[in-house]
Amino acid sequence: MxxxxxxxxxxxxxxxxxxxxxxxxxxxxxxxxxxxxxxxxxxxxxxxxxxxxxxxxxxxxxxxxxxxxxxxxxxxxxxxxxxxxxxxxxxxxxxxxxxxxxxxxxxxxxxxxxxxxxxxxxxxxxxxxFRPGLGTAIVFLIIVTSGFQYAAQHVNSRRDLARIEDIVRQARQVAWGPRMVPVEGQRKVKVNLGGGPESEAPERWISMVVDANNVYFLHPDGDMELLDASTATQPAISSTWFIALVRSSYQSAFGRSNDLKEAEGVSPPQADDDELSGTASEAPGSGTVTPREGQTTSTSTGKRKKATKRR
Incomplete structure (x- = not known):
C-alpha cells in the first residue's frame, strides 16, 4: 500500500x-x-x-x-x-x-x-x-549530492547504533542471565554477531567483557575497547565527499610544500679536519697547497719530490 x-x-x-x-x-x-x-x-x-x-x-x-x-x-x-x-x-x-x-x-x-x-x-x-550557468549548476550538484550523502550518514549511524545496542544487550544477557540482574566483577563472554542453524551465514563469535554496566570488546591482543553509543560513526559535514576532497587536496599541496622547505633548510654535511688538511690552506686564489704525507710535488727544476711529514 x-x-x-x-x-x-x-x-x-x-x-x-x-x-x-x-x-x-x-x-x-x-x-x-x-x-x-x-x-x-x-x-x-x-x-x-x-x-x-x-x-x-x-x-x-x-x-x-x-x-x-x-x-x-x-x-x-x-x-x-x-x-x-x-x-x-x-x-x-x-x-x-x-x-x-x-x-x-x-x-x-x-x-x-x-x-x-x-x-x-x-x-x-x-x-x-533563471537558467543557471555552469558554475551555478556545479555548486547545485555539489550541495545536492553532499546533502544526500549526509542523509545516508544519518541512516547508517542509526543502523550502527541499533546494532551496538543489540550486541550490548546480548553480552549482558549472557553475563547476567535471562533475568538481566547485574553481577559485580568482570565476566568474559562470547556473542554471536549473526548466522547459525536458521541462517545460511556462518556463525561469527566475538569475545566481550562485561564489567558492571560497561561492555567492552576484547581484542586478540588483550586490549579492551568500550562499546557504547559513542562507538557508532557519527554523521559529519566534513565527511562528505566534497569537503573531504578539498581537505585532501589542501594537505597534499601544502604538506608537500612544507616538506620541501624543511629539506631546503637542512645544511650540507661538513668535512672533517683531516680532510681539510689536504685542501688549500689559504684563502681561495692564494695558490698555496699543503701536501699530505706521501704525496709527490713538483719543484721548480721539474724534479718530483716526495712530501714527508714533519715531526
Whole structure:
C-alpha cells in the first residue's frame, strides 16, 4: 500500500511539473510584468478598459479598437522619451491586445483570470527564466549530492547504533542471565554477531567483557575497547565527499610544500679536519697547497719530490 501511494505521489508531481505549456508560461510572464509595472490589481481587461463579459466579436469592434488606440498613444515611446521602460510597456500592450482578440488564447487567459496564476509554475518555467550557468549548476550538484550523502550518514549511524545496542544487550544477557540482574566483577563472554542453524551465514563469535554496566570488546591482543553509543560513526559535514576532497587536496599541496622547505633548510654535511688538511690552506686564489704525507710535488727544476711529514 505504501509503495502504491508513493507511485501515486510521484506521478501527481510529474503531472504538476509538466502541466503548463509554453503559452501558459507566456501568460504567467505577462501577468507578472503588468502587475509589476501597472499595479497589483491590474489585469488584461482593466488595463485595456474592456469588460470581462464581452465576447470576442464585441472586443473586435470599434469601442475596443478606440480604447486600444487611446492606450497605445499614451504609452507610445515618442511621447515618453524619459521613461526607460516605455518600450517594454508598449510592446506588452500589443501582446495583451492580441491575446484578447484570439478566442483560444483568451480562453487560456480566462482560466487563470478566474482561478488565479499558480504560485509554482513548473521547473521548466523557472529554468527557462533563471537558467543557471555552469558554475551555478556545479555548486547545485555539489550541495545536492553532499546533502544526500549526509542523509545516508544519518541512516547508517542509526543502523550502527541499533546494532551496538543489540550486541550490548546480548553480552549482558549472557553475563547476567535471562533475568538481566547485574553481577559485580568482570565476566568474559562470547556473542554471536549473526548466522547459525536458521541462517545460511556462518556463525561469527566475538569475545566481550562485561564489567558492571560497561561492555567492552576484547581484542586478540588483550586490549579492551568500550562499546557504547559513542562507538557508532557519527554523521559529519566534513565527511562528505566534497569537503573531504578539498581537505585532501589542501594537505597534499601544502604538506608537500612544507616538506620541501624543511629539506631546503637542512645544511650540507661538513668535512672533517683531516680532510681539510689536504685542501688549500689559504684563502681561495692564494695558490698555496699543503701536501699530505706521501704525496709527490713538483719543484721548480721539474724534479718530483716526495712530501714527508714533519715531526
Amino acid at each position: 505504501r509503495l502504491f501511494l508513493t507511485f501515486c505521489a510521484f506521478f501527481a508531481l510529474v503531472a504538476v511539473v509538466f502541466a503548463w505549456e509554453k503559452e501558459d508560461h507566456e501568460i504567467f510572464d505577462l501577468v507578472s510584468s503588468i502587475q509589476a509595472s501597472e499595479g497589483k490589481d491590474v489585469n488584461f481587461y482593466s488595463w485595456l478598459e474592456v469588460s470581462p463579459s464581452a465576447t470576442t466579436a464585441e472586443i473586435a469592434k470599434a469601442p475596443f479598437v478606440q480604447a486600444y488606440r487611446k492606450k497605445s498613444m499614451q504609452l507610445h515611446p515618442d511621447k515618453n522619451p524619459h521613461d526607460k521602460k516605455i518600450h517594454e510597456r508598449f510592446a506588452r500592450l500589443g501582446v495583451v491586445s492580441t491575446i484578447l482578440r484570439n478566442k483560444e488564447s483568451r480562453e487560456r487567459y480566462d482560466f487563470f483570470y478566474r482561478n488565479g496564476v499558480p504560485v509554482w509554475r513548473g521547473t521548466g518555467y523557472y529554468y527557462s527564466r
